[in-house]
Amino acid sequence: MKVDKLILDSIERCYCAATLTAGGTQWLLLAGEAEGGPCYAYSVEDFSHREVVWEHGGGTMAIVQIPGRDGEFVAIQNFFPGFRSETAKLVRGKRLESGVWQISDIAALPYVHRFDLFSIGGTVYILACVLCGSKRDREDWSAPGFVAVGSLPEVPGDNVTFTPILTGLTKNHGYFRGRDKAYIACEEGLYSITPPDTAEGERGSSQILSKPVSDLTLFDLDGDGLEELVTIEPFHGDQIQVYHLEDNSYSPVYTYPTPIQFAHALMGCTLCGLPCVVCGIRRCDAELSLLRCVSSSEQRYEVERIDTGVGPSNVAVVQQRDCSLVLSANHTKNEGAVYIFHE
Numbered sequence: 001m002k003v004d005k006l007i008l009d010s011i012e013r014c015y016c017a018a019t020l021t022a023g024g025t026q027w028l029l030l031a032g033e034a035e036g037g038p039c040y041a042y043s044v045e046d047f048s049h050r051e052v053v054w055e056h057g058g059g060t061m062a063i064v065q066i067p068g069r070d071g072e073f074v075a076i077q078n079f080f081p082g083f084r085s086e087t088a089k090l091v092r093g094k095r096l097e098s099g100v101w102q103i104s105d106i107a108a109l110p111y112v113h114r115f116d117l118f119s120i121g122g123t124v125y126i127l128a129c130v131l132c133g134s135k136r137d138r139e140d141w142s143a144p145g146f147v148a149v150g151s152l153p154e155v156p157g158d159n160v161t162f163t164p165i166l167t168g169l170t171k172n173h174g175y176f177r178g179r180d181k182a183y184i185a186c187e188e189g190l191y192s193i194t195p196p197d198t199a200e201g202e203r204g205s206s207q208i209l210s211k212p213v214s215d216l217t218l219f220d221l222d223g224d225g226l227e228e229l230v231t232i233e234p235f236h237g238d239q240i241q242v243y244h245l246e247d248n249s250y251s252p253v254y255t256y257p258t259p260i261q262f263a264h265a266l267m268g269c270t271l272c273g274l275p276c277v278v279c280g281i282r283r284c285d286a287e288l289s290l291l292r293c294v295s296s297s298e299q300r301y302e303v304e305r306i307d308t309g310v311g312p313s314n315v316a317v318v319q320q321r322d323c324s325l326v327l328s329a330n331h332t333k334n335e336g337a338v339y340i341f342h343e
Contacts (some may be wrong), residue, residue, distance in 0.1 A: 001272050003306055004340040008042055009050070013081065014336045017316040022071030022095040026318060028327045029053065029073075030336035031060035033313075035080055036311040039063075040100070040336070044318060044325070047338065049096050053093060053101045061112075064091075066152070067119035071095035074126070076112055076151070082138050083131065086110045090126070090160075092152075094183075106153065107160040111135070111145065112176035116182060117152065118195050122284065126153040126164060127182060127193075129175050136329040144171030146182055147193065149203070156301035165203050171235045174215035178227075185213035187235065208250065210235075219268025222296035230277050230291065239263070240279060240291070242301060254301040256291070260284050262311075269317040271324040272343045279303075279325055281314025286332045288312050288339070306339060313332065 003028060003265035008030065013038040015033035020041065031039035037058035043049040059079040067073040072094045079085040090106040114129040126149065133143030146169055148162035166184065174185025181192040190209040212234035220226040221242070229250050234266075237259050256263075258280070265280025265288075277291040288307040294300050311332020318325040326339040 001274065002342045004342070005299040005307065006047055006338050006340065008047060008336045008338060009040055010334060011040070011329075011336050012037060012328040012334050014334060015313045015329055016060045016075075017065055017314045017327045017336070018065075019316050019318055020063070020065050020073055020095075021073065023097065026315070027051075027095075028318070028325075028338065029063050030329060031075070032058060032062065033060060033079065033081055033331075034058050041074070044320070051095075051099050051101065051211070051330070054103055056124055057091075057103075059088065061302075064115065064117050066092075066124060067117055074106065074115070074117060075156075076115065079111070079113060083111075083135055083213060085113075085131070086114075086135070088112050090115065090128075099300070104208040107150070113145075113173060116175065116177055120195065124150055125195075126150045126160070126162075129136055129172055129184060130203065131172050132170075133145045141170055142189075145169045145186065147172070156297075159342075166193065166205055169184065171212070171214075171233060174213060175218050175234070176218060178218050183216055183218070185231070187212045189213060190229075190231070208284045215264065215266050217268040217277055219265040221268070221276065221277065221291075221301075222292075222299065223275065224296060224302060227268075228293075232266060235260050236264065240266075242291070244299060256275060258285075265315045265328075267315045267317055267326075269324075270319075271317070271326070276313050278317070280315055280328065281311050282311040282313060282332055285309070286311035288315075288326075288328055288330075309333060310335070310337070 012035040016031040018029040026044040027041040039053035052103040063075040113131040141271040150160040170187035172186045184191045206215040215232040240256035242254035242265040261283035267278040310330035313331035316327040324341040
């Protein structure tokens, strides 16, 4: 594959990379975690067309489009570096036809680090992953985090009540949305949560791994019809592991081959038809790389570096008719970039 890099912007501590559909156009969103940091949107049809989602916000860990709502999303603000996130909150955004973006607060939710939105029975539910209960300082992890559920208000400004559904999660950092389950990564291990079929249904959970996990993705890398589990271990870890599913349990088959520190981004995807996991490492060589299976029978994998010195914190993938796009929040280099993969 041929890869072209296009730098979209200089953004201090660029952290969040997301996509949004609005008015028949797909948008790439980049936001920073620094206090007062901006959020910008770029048209996939013309990368030079940039709109300001907000100029002064910051602490943006995640942006998720509201299911079934054109140009509408929910985002985290005020989760600032050093885990200074006691004022963290969820905000709601909407792109108007004029190109103006409206932003309003939804709910204060201290230390919310990841979240997702599920539409069930006509109601949109917020699945919120809270990093910790409180903090005295950066190294204080005495108050575990949790996962909670609340309903997205139909009217902006209405209150949201969050109900904890999974508690006792130290360093509750990683989240992944699978085909029919949501996955939570923390110091106690890796958990799956099954969303209910109805608004009144119960939400079951189970533990998959019982060792510290920071982040994860699931994707079929070897073409056998079963998804491999790829993890970062431990918290902000120095290992990326590939697990293969056998007899309903995951066994490790591969470890990232070079020294790394502060691994942070994982995204299973196909790039120009090639199954891979996009990996982002924030320290050491601070690389963006692709992890691929080169022999399914022998479970052999390889890593290809795409860029170094950039330190991606999060990535998003968009499939185009003649290429694949990887949007990367290059935290270490304070830039937002798109990598264009051609066959």
